[in-house]
Amino acid sequence: MPQLNGGGGDDLGANDEMISFKDEGEQEEKISENSSAERDLADVKSSLVNESETNQNSSSDSEAERRPPPRSESFRDKTRESLEEAAKRQDGGLFKSPPYPGYPFIMIPDLTSPYLPNGSLSPTARTSNKVPVVQHPHHVHPLTPLITYSNEHFTPGNPPPHLQADVDPKTGIPRPPHPPDISPYYPLSPGTVGQIPHPLGWLVPQQGQPVYPITTGGFRHPYPTALTVNASMSRFPPHMVPPHHSLHTTGIPHPAIVTPNVKQESSHSDIGSLNSSKHQDAKKEEEKKKQPHIKKPLNAFMLYMKEMRAKVVAECTLKESAAINQILGRRWHALSREEQAKYYELARKERQLHMQLYPGWSARDNYAGNYQGKKKKRKREKQAGEGNEHREYFPNPCLSLPPITDLSAPKKCRARFGLDQQNNWCGPCRRKKKCIRYIQGEGSCASPPSSDGSLLESPPSSPSMISPSPSSKESKPQTEQMQPLSLTMKPPPLLSSSQHQHLSMAPPPPLALLDNSGAGKTSGSAHNGSLDPSDVSSSRSTGSASSRPISACHSHSLLPSSAPTQPLSLVTKSID
DNA sequence: ACGCCTTTGAAGGCT
DNA sequence: AGCCTTCAAAGGCGT
Numbered sequence: 001m002p003q004l005n006g007g008g009g010d011d012l013g014a015n016d017e018m019i020s021f022k023d024e025g026e027q028e029e030k031i032s033e034n035s036s037a038e039r040d041l042a043d044v045k046s047s048l049v050n051e052s053e054t055n056q057n058s059s060s061d062s063e064a065e066r067r068p069p070p071r072s073e074s075f076r077d078k079t080r081e082s083l084e085e086a087a088k089r090q091d092g093g094l095f096k097s098p099p100y101p102g103y104p105f106i107m108i109p110d111l112t113s114p115y116l117p118n119g120s121l122s123p124t125a126r127t128s129n130k131v132p133v134v135q136h137p138h139h140v141h142p143l144t145p146l147i148t149y150s151n152e153h154f155t156p157g158n159p160p161p162h163l164q165a166d167v168d169p170k171t172g173i174p175r176p177p178h179p180p181d182i183s184p185y186y187p188l189s190p191g192t193v194g195q196i197p198h199p200l201g202w203l204v205p206q207q208g209q210p211v212y213p214i215t216t217g218g219f220r221h222p223y224p225t226a227l228t229v230n231a232s233m234s235r236f237p238p239h240m241v242p243p244h245h246s247l248h249t250t251g252i253p254h255p256a257i258v259t260p261n262v263k264q265e266s267s268h269s270d271i272g273s274l275n276s277s278k279h280q281d282a283k284k285e286e287e288k289k290k291q292p293h294i295k296k297p298l299n300a301f302m303l304y305m306k307e308m309r310a311k312v313v314a315e316c317t318l319k320e321s322a323a324i325n326q327i328l329g330r331r332w333h334a335l336s337r338e339e340q341a342k343y344y345e346l347a348r349k350e351r352q353l354h355m356q357l358y359p360g361w362s363a364r365d366n367y368a369g370n371y372q373g374k375k376k377k378r379k380r381e382k383q384a385g386e387g388n389e390h391r392e393y394f395p396n397p398c399l400s401l402p403p404i405t406d407l408s409a410p411k412k413c414r415a416r417f418g419l420d421q422q423n424n425w426c427g428p429c430r431r432k433k434k435c436i437r438y439i440q441g442e443g444s445c446a447s448p449p450s451s452d453g454s455l456l457e458s459p460p461s462s463p464s465m466i467s468p469s470p471s472s473k474e475s476k477p478q479t480e481q482m483q484p485l486s487l488t489m490k491p492p493p494l495l496s497s498s499q500h501q502h503l504s505m506a507p508p509p510p511l512a513l514l515d516n517s518g519a520g521k522t523s524g525s526a527h528n529g530s531l532d533p534s535d536v537s538s539s540r541s542t543g544s545a546s547s548r549p550i551s552a553c554h555s556h557s558l559l560p561s562s563a564p565t566q567p568l569s570l571v572t573k574s575i576d
Numbered sequence: 577a578c579g580c581c582t583t584t585g586a587a588g589g590c591t
Numbered sequence: 592a593g594c595c596t597t598c599a600a601a602g603g604c605g606t
Contacts, residue, residue: 296599301584321601325583
């Protein structure tokens with residue numbers, strides 16, 4: 001098995017995750033090409049890291065000086081630079097083992113927890129990127145993934161939401177049971193909703209049920225009265241129409257559903273020009289705007305970002321999301337497999353539930369122009385020389401972070417079988433489409449992901465659960481390619497660069513590495529990673545993004561001099 | 577007011 | 592089958 005065992009043999013088994021580090025792989029590839037082939041990749045990496053780090057250390061100050069003054073830089077460029085600077089300043093310590101206090105999933109949500117940064121209850125009702133959507137403040141919270149997979153917080157006496165007969169006499173909307181354990185999250189006071197926004201808050205298990213007790217057939221039932229939303233108003237079929245104001249079973253607005261912020265101005269502005277079709281059009285428009293916007297479920301990284309953003313903001317003085325996201329991106333890579341796996345698991349579950357809740361929903365629905373209020377996003381032009389080339393030749397030190405490659409994160413076939421067994425993948429998976437096996441295995445699976453509700457112990461993503469798949473050949477021991485996400489396993493410590501060296505001795509190199517050594521050229525499908533979305537992202541990031549420097553987070557979080565971070569972009573950019 | 581930036585992952589569409 | 596594009600969150604910043 002080509003996966004790195006963070007030293008534990010607790011391989012989570014998602015090869016594809018490795019590919020997330022395709023940059024790393026690519027760079028390693030380049031490195032190995034450029035340097036002696038015999039050199040251990042890890043050595044190369046670490047040495048490069050050290051070099052860059054030392055460079056960074058010694059020249060971080062002079063870097064700015066050396067950097068030629070912006071020639072004909074646009075404001076964007078300047079902004080970028082400032083961003084880079086900021087990131088440089090702030091990111092540093094982020095790459096030491098993040099001081100994760102523990103995983104939120106098993107944390108008992110505590111509003112009073114100091115873990116909640118002040119700003120965590122972030123900006124309320126902000127619009128997401130100008131999309132006229134309303135987000136309740138509780139939608140945003142660093143502890144969002146606080147969803148607890150343990151039953152202990154859920155009194156077994158509470159009937160499942162869909163059986164909840166409690167109906168609000170006023171609204172006719174089924175009321176959530178308000179279990180004492182949940183109430184802290186969702187103090188559904190008249191005007192306000194929960195204070196703890198949780199992207200998956202609506203998934204909070206009840207009655208000791210699995211997080212996703214909803215079966216394909218049953219989840220709609222609780223909403224008959226709630227589905228009073230004028231169907232004509234909605235482009236969504238009634239069953240897709242969120243109950244009422246996007247209320248979830250629990251009466252809690254589903255984070256994925258946002259009601260377009262209908263601008264009131266239109267209503268009175270119409271008064272003047274009531275006549276004619278104009279008014280009608282306006283009306284129509286307004287109605288359209290009222291259509292709930294079902295957002296995409298957050299992916300693992302988004303969940304992670306949501307949770308960690310506040311933390312990063314707190315740790316650093318950064319506020320710019322772009323810079324923070326860079327940091328988070330690197331932190332994401334620095335996460336241990338298990339940690340990442342948890343997010344993947346969450347994301348998977350959210351997707352799953354999302355799919356169940358809105359069977360007809362397609363991500364395409366949210367594409368520009370497909371729903372009111374959404375402006376077309378202008379495609380960012382790829383700058384001519386902005387290829388990945390530079391980046392590849394100047395490995396990003398941050399990428400030499402622990403090769404947390406494989407996650408048994410539920411990535412469908414890819415995760416289950418790994419890249420080396422693509423023949424086992426379902427067709428769609430090979431084309432990066434929806435995994436049919438995954439859907440069949442999961443979506444139709446009425447049984448909870450984990451019977452005891454403890455996803456931590458037996459995550460459904462566990463290949464064995466997902467697919468007894470015929471393809472899971474006996475040839476390969478399960479331990480190798482289908483390792484369950486046993487969170488009981490000791491999480492491999494985040495590796496420092498030095499550790500990374502050690503890691504390089506880890507048994508089977510990641511597939512990517514193998515491929516790299518074998519395949520050589522990155523171009524096209526040289527490595528398996530080309531099949532992985534990460535490659536797409538790689539191409540997407542077009543160097544400009546990935547090469548952006550994110551380095552030092554001043555203050556406490558600074559790494560010891562041994563492992564400062566190196567702004568790659570500085571290296572890459574300095575070339576010309 | 578609105579778009580861009582920036583990250584990763586998922587998914588749809590196009591070729 | 593592979594590549595490309597869009598969207599999801601977030602908040603500062605530029606236009």
